[in-house]
Amino acid sequence: MQELVSVFMSRTPLGWLQLMHRPGRMFVAVMGVAFANLLVFMQLGFMGMVYDTTIITHLNLKGDIVLTGSITRQLAGVGTMPRRRLIQALEVEGVEEAAALYYANVDWINPYSKQKGTFGVFGVDPDRPVFTNDEINRQLWKLKIPDTILFDRRARGEWKDIVRRVSGGESVTAEIAGRRASVEGLFSIGAAINSAGILVTSDTTWLRMNAQRSAGTVSLALVTVKPGYDPEEVAKRLSAWLPASDTRVLTYPAFIEKEKSFMKSDNTVAYIFSFGVIMGLAIGAAIVYQVLSSDVADHLKEYATFKAMGFTQGFLLAIVFEEALILAVLGFCPSLILSLGLYRVVQLATALPMLMPLDRPVTVFALTVGMCSLSGAIATRRLASADPADVF
Amino acid sequence: MFFERSSSLELNAAPDHERRRLVLALRKVSHWYGDGESRKQVLFDMDLDVASGEIVMLMGPSGCGKTTLLTLAGALRSVQQGSVSFCGREMAGASTPVQLETRRQIGFIFQAHNLHNSLTAIQNVRASLEVHGPSELKNWRARCEETLARVGLADKFDSYPEKLSGGQKLRVAVARALVAQPRLVLADEATAALDRRSGRDVTELLRKLAREQGSAVLMVTHDNRILDIADRIVEMEDGRILSSLP
Numbered sequence: 090m091q092e093l094v095s096v097f098m099s100r101t102p103l104g105w106l107q108l109m110h111r112p113g114r115m116f117v118a119v120m121g122v123a124f125a126n127l128l129v130f131m132q133l134g135f136m137g138m139v140y141d142t143t144i145i146t147h148l149n150l151k152g153d154i155v156l157t158g159s160i161t162r163q164l165a166g167v168g169t170m171p172r173r174r175l176i177q178a179l180e181v182e183g184v185e186e187a188a189a190l191y192y193a194n195v196d197w198i199n200p201y202s203k204q205k206g207t208f209g210v211f212g213v214d215p216d217r218p219v220f221t222n223d224e225i226n227r228q229l230w231k232l233k234i235p236d237t238i239l240f241d242r243r244a245r246g247e248w249k250d251i252v253r254r255v256s257g258g259e260s261v262t263a264e265i266a267g268r269r270a271s272v273e274g275l276f277s278i279g280a281a282i283n284s285a286g287i288l289v290t291s292d293t294t295w296l297r298m299n300a301q302r303s304a305g306t307v308s309l310a311l312v313t314v315k316p317g318y319d320p321e322e323v324a325k326r327l328s329a330w331l332p333a334s335d336t337r338v339l340t341y342p343a344f345i346e347k348e349k350s351f352m353k354s355d356n357t358v359a360y361i362f363s364f365g366v367i368m369g370l371a372i373g374a375a376i377v378y379q380v381l382s383s384d385v386a387d388h389l390k391e392y393a394t395f396k397a398m399g400f401t402q403g404f405l406l407a408i409v410f411e412e413a414l415i416l417a418v419l420g421f422c423p424s425l426i427l428s429l430g431l432y433r434v435v436q437l438a439t440a441l442p443m444l445m446p447l448d449r450p451v452t453v454f455a456l457t458v459g460m461c462s463l464s465g466a467i468a469t470r471r472l473a474s475a476d477p478a479d480v481f
Numbered sequence: 482m483f484f485e486r487s488s489s490l491e492l493n494a495a496p497d498h499e500r501r502r503l504v505l506a507l508r509k510v511s512h513w514y515g516d517g518e519s520r521k522q523v524l525f526d527m528d529l530d531v532a533s534g535e536i537v538m539l540m541g542p543s544g545c546g547k548t549t550l551l552t553l554a555g556a557l558r559s560v561q562q563g564s565v566s567f568c569g570r571e572m573a574g575a576s577t578p579v580q581l582e583t584r585r586q587i588g589f590i591f592q593a594h595n596l597h598n599s600l601t602a603i604q605n606v607r608a609s610l611e612v613h614g615p616s617e618l619k620n621w622r623a624r625c626e627e628t629l630a631r632v633g634l635a636d637k638f639d640s641y642p643e644k645l646s647g648g649q650k651l652r653v654a655v656a657r658a659l660v661a662q663p664r665l666v667l668a669d670e671a672t673a674a675l676d677r678r679s680g681r682d683v684t685e686l687l688r689k690l691a692r693e694q695g696s697a698v699l700m701v702t703h704d705n706r707i708l709d710i711a712d713r714i715v716e717m718e719d720g721r722i723l724s725s726l727p
Contacts, residue, residue, distance in 0.1 A: 102613060103485055103597075103603060110599035392594040399585035399612045475586075477557045480591055 103413025107384060115416075118380035122420025122457065123427070125373025129453050130428035132365035134435070136358060138443045142281040143352045144345050148192070149278055149287075151221045152311030153320040154327065155344040159337045169306035174336050178310070181326050183318035187218045191295045192308040193267040194284060201250045204286035208244070210265075212295020218313050228274040228312065232291040235271045242356055243279040244286025246439035266298040279438040366456075374460045377416055378408060381409055381468035389475045397477035405472050412466030419458045425450055503566075504665045504697040505531040505554055510563035512549055512720075521689070523549050524720045526563070530555050533664065536688050536698040538708060541717035547701045548669060550717075554699060555667045556583040568664055585612050588658030588685075590668035593649040596642040602629060602653045603638040609661045618659065628660040630651070631685060648679035655683060661689050666691060668700040684710050 108115045156178065158168035166379040181393050191212030196203050213219055215233045218226035228239055242252045245353055251272060254261050256281070261272040270290070278287045320340050328338040339347060353359055385392070392405050432443040488661055512524040523546045531537050539547050552558040552573075560573035564724035569581050573581070588609070594606045606625040610617045629638060632652040643652055652673055658666050666687070684700075684707045691698045700711075708714055716723040 101600070101608065103599070104484070106599045106604075332679075390595055390599075392591070392599045394591065394597075395608070397555065397584060397589050398609060399581045399583075399587075400608075401581060478552045480557075480589075480595060 100407075102411065104187060106133060106182050107388065107408070108412055108415060111384075114380060115419075118416050119419045119423075121376030121380070122373050122461065123424040125376065125460070126421055126453060126457055127399055127428055127431070128369030129366050129456060130429060130449070132362045132369060133449055133453070134428065134432055134443050134445070136362035136367075137446065137449070138435075138439075138441050139282055139358050139362075140164040140315045140349055140352055141444060142279075144348050145173050145281055146287060147280055147345055147348055147436045149220050149222045149225070150311055151313075152188075152221055153314040153341055154324045155311040155339050156187070156310040156312060156331070157329070157337050157339065157344075158309075159333060159335050169302075169308060170310070170336050172265050172305050172307050174219045174239070174331050175307070175310050175333035177331060178312060178421065181323065181330050183258055183315050183323035183326065184312055186217075186313040188214060188219045188311045188313075189292065189307040189310050190311060191292055191302070193295075193299050195288075195298060197263060197288070199248060199267045200261065202247055202265045202460030204247055206244065206246050206248075207219065207283070208286055208288045209243075209281070209284045210238075210290060210295060212290055212292040212299075215291050222276055222278065224333050228276070229289075230476045231293070232289070232351070234273075235291070236268060236297075237290070238265070238270050238294070238334045239274040239276055239289040240272045240477050241278050241286035241288065241323060243277045243440055244465075245280035246285050248286075252321070257293040268298055270294070270298075279442065286440075291453075307424060331409050338358060354424065366447070370456060370460045373420075374464045377413065378467055379411055379467055380416070383473055384412065385409060385468050385471045389471075390480065392472060393477050393480045394474040396475060402472070405475070406469050409469045410462060410467045411473070413461040413468075414458065417454075417461040421457050425453075498612070499644055502532050504533050504568055505699065506564075506566040507550075507567070508564040510550075510556055510560065512546070512552060512553065512558075512561050514712050522720065527722060529715065529722070531665070531697045532663055532693050533697050534692055536710065537713045537715060538711040539655075539699065539701045539715050539717060540703070540708075541723075545717045546720040551667050551669055551699070554578040554665075555587055555589065559576065562723070567587065571635070585661070586662040586664050588656050588661070588666040590651075590658045590666065590671045590711050592670040592673060594642070594654045594671075595665050596650055596657075597694055598642050601639045601641055602634060602656075605642070605653055606657045606659060609657050613661060614711055625656070625660060628656045631690065632656045632683075634704060647674050648676075650674065651679075651683050652686075655670060655687055655690075657660070659687075659694065659696070662694050663696055666696050666698045666700075667697065668702075670701055670703065672702065672704050672707060687718070 116372060119299050156170060156174060158170040160168045172189055175189055175213050178187045179186055193210055195210050196205055197208050215229045218229060220226050225239060231237055232239070242256065242317070252275060255272050255275055262269055263272065276289070280286050296302060314323050324338050324340050331338065395405065429445060432445060436443045507527055509528040510524055510527045511522065513520050513522050515521055539550065541547055549558070553560060556567065556572055556575070563573070565572040568586070572583065600608070603625045606629060607621050610621050610624065617662065626638060629635065632655050633719070634652055634656070635648060635650060637645065644655070645653065653658065654671070668687070672684060675683070687698060688710055714726045
């Protein structure tokens with residue numbers, strides 16, 4: 090091992106020297122790697138955005154345990170459960186409270202610009218704050234008046250005129266699902282892929298907007314556990330108590346996980362974006378191969394000379410892999426910075442969160458190193474034509 | 482690993498006095514190129530000895546097999562028939578590690594110099610030490626600088642080959658070939674591209690340094706102007722030795 094280290098330390102950094110000898114070519118190669126990385130970062134960013142936004146609304150719900158219909162696959166999808174399960178749930182030891190929640194997607198038209206948007210609408214009991222978002226909870230009393238709603242000021246699209254008027258104290262009347270409703274307050278949640286934003290209204294108003302739904306079937310229920318009780322334990326008791334045929338019991342973290350995995354498993358999202366990632370890597374690999382193989386071709390005579398001097402094939406391979414790694418590192422850094430900037434741009438344009446989780450740069454860097462090494466490995470095949478017997 | 486060392490190879494192991502003095506001994510060496518119908522013999526039962534400290538020049542028309550002989554002597558090509566012995570070690574049927582180890586004991590000077598253009602003069606010379614592994618790199622700078630100074634390039638340590646004249650490049654190549662104190666130096670038409678004066682200067686320098694180190698030199702040349710520097714001139718034609726003059 091020590092010998093290996095000293096060999097490494099005493100080695101002429103030929104890959105680096107060769108690259109630096111042709112700064113123009115090296116710049117092109119680094120830009121190529123950076124561009125490929127940027128593509129990969131953007132694809133992963135979009136994929137992460139789709140996953141993240143599926144739970145954006147859910148994270149605003151407060152509860153230790155969530156009851157859903159047994160066929161409910163995601164919040165926005167179909168599936169309901171009987172309301173009487175909430176009352177039954179209260180009989181279970183450890184359950185403090187159970188709040189009903191109605192949810193559906195509705196179209197709404199901006200009365201000023203006539204622009205149409207699809208919004209997710211929550212119907213809640215105005216006396217029960219079920220949101221983690223305090224701004225909503227504080228304004229729930231306003232919903233006691235029929236046909237009033239709270240509006241998402243971070244909704245995607247041109248809703249600035251509504252937001253401005255409402256925050257100025259003006260009452261805005263708009264048409265929602267065929268009913269007139271007045272906007273009496275604002276909060277911030279943000280858009281998702283399939284909805285421009287969120288509206289909150291009372292359960293009574295919600296049922297009027299969705300006339301086909303009855304008060305006896307709710308979308309889900311949020312259960313609060315008494316202090317000192319373990320939500321896992323209470324959830325087990327609940328699922329033993331409630332009929333599995335129409336009700337599913339999930340702890341809050343499991344509920345979030347289920348919504349995420351629905352998107353991941355049951356959707357083409359992962360396939361589409363993985364395809365983009367592979368395309369990006371292929372472009373990068375092609376550019377790196379092009380650069381490395383022409384570099385090998387340029388130095389065939391020198392490499393043959395090295396072989397004649399007694400250097401091993403491994404020494405020559407190391408030069409090519411060294412170049413590959415240098416290109417990987419130098420290309421990765423600018424692409425990380427650029428992609429952080431582009432994430433911000435996309436975020437501003439779509440009102441969707443495009444975030445850079447800490448593990449993503451690590452993943453992309455590993456992919457980059459893999460991509461460059463593969464190109465390097467292919468480029469080294471040309472080393473075989475460096476025959477020391479030909480140098481004389 | 483970059484440096485496959487073969488511990489069983491002890492260069493001075495040959496017992497008898499005669500062999501120790503001989504750096505290179507070729508016996509009945511024949512060589513062919515191509516296969517089947519097109520197979521063509523280029524060397525015929527060649528015998529050649531080169532002793533340490535000796536400078537031997539190899540002459541002959543193009544295509545007479547000089548370069549093939551040089552590549553066989555330098556362990557750059559596998560021996561097909563006959564025996565090539567380097568410091569008592571047989572090269573016929575030698576494995577790749579043995580070939581590599583042998584090459585490290587030889588200094589090569591090429592017609593086109595073949596300096597690495599991304600390395601400075603001193604870095605090019607250093608490569609000859611690097612090939613022997615980290616232990617040889619102690620004091621590398623002092624050794625390389627001294628050798629470069631002796632070939633008259635004391636002011637060109639950090640110059641890249643493209644900034645050097647043909648004669649200066651050849652001098653770097655000579656320094657690279659000699660810095661590790663090889664047993665044998667093989668040179669191929671090294672002075673061909675130089676004018677008379679530089680060609681002579683470099684060849685004389687090569688002889689002087691080789692003598693001091695006890696290295697043998699085997700040099701292929703067409704250059705009549707430098708023949709008087711040789712200890713021995715070997716003339717070849719059609720794969721055979723015509724004459725060997727002292």
